[in-house]
Amino acid sequence: MQARRSRKPPDHSRVEMTEIVLPEDTNQYGHAWGGHVMTLIDKAAAIASTRHCRTNVVTASVDSLTFRAPVKLGHILKLYASVNAAFHTSMEVGVKVLSEDPLSGLQAHCCSAFVTMVALDATGRPTPVPGLALRTPEERRRQRAAAQRRRSRLAGR
Numbered sequence: 001m002q003a004r005r006s007r008k009p010p011d012h013s014r015v016e017m018t019e020i021v022l023p024e025d026t027n028q029y030g031h032a033w034g035g036h037v038m039t040l041i042d043k044a045a046a047i048a049s050t051r052h053c054r055t056n057v058v059t060a061s062v063d064s065l066t067f068r069a070p071v072k073l074g075h076i077l078k079l080y081a082s083v084n085a086a087f088h089t090s091m092e093v094g095v096k097v098l099s100e101d102p103l104s105g106l107q108a109h110c111c112s113a114f115v116t117m118v119a120l121d122a123t124g125r126p127t128p129v130p131g132l133a134l135r136t137p138e139e140r141r142r143q144r145a146a147a148q149r150r151r152s153r154l155a156g157r
């Protein structure tokens with residue numbers, strides 16, 4: 001297996017995505033499908049983790065997801081994703097989703113997710129990822145929380 005590469009700060013891989021909810025993204029009540037939001041979460045996590053390791057990645061798992069507020073047709077979805085922790089071949093990416101009413105500008109927290117992405121080499125096998133260069137107390141707090149979640153996650157594997 002390759003040696004672990006040099007550390008990178010979370011800023012280098014952070015993702016901000018903005019989407020508008022269109023009719024094909026909604027159910028018959030005009031609310032966004034949960035699966036649509038989950039697809040966007042997976043995309044944001046894939047982009048952040050790919051930027052971090054610059055290899056192919058796959059989604060290994062998504063921790064439990066709770067939708068806190070409905071997202072309506074025409075609303076704007078904003079996704080913020082960043083690598084919380086880099087382990088050996090896997091990374092935890094935190095994704096926060098906000099919805100914005102385009103007319104009032106009011107925002108609501110739709111959901112947050114913790115996604116585990118695994119880096120793959122050219123043969124499709126897991127490969128080591130660069131470490132995270134943690135610079136702020138908040139980044140260190142996120143890394144500690146991610147390590148704690150990883151213990152629970154892998155215990156249930």
Ligand SMILES: CC(C)(COP(=O)(O)OP(=O)(O)OC[C@H]1O[C@@H](n2cnc3c(N)ncnc32)[C@H](O)[C@@H]1OP(=O)(O)O)[C@@H](O)C(=O)NCCC(=O)NCCS
Pocket residue numbers: 058059060061087088089090091116118126153154157
């Ligand atoms: C994820 C996958 C690459 C792991 O392969 P594996 O042969 O189990 O490899 P390993 O046991 O060496 O695990 C590799 C890493 O994945 C992590 N991992 C594996 N399963 C996991 C899970 N359910 N949750 C979180 N992390 C997991 C391991 O902890 C390890 O991370 P680490 O090196 O940082 O410690 C493999 O299961 C896979 O390809 N799954 C399908 C992925 C996919 O297609 N996703 C899209 C679904 S449509």
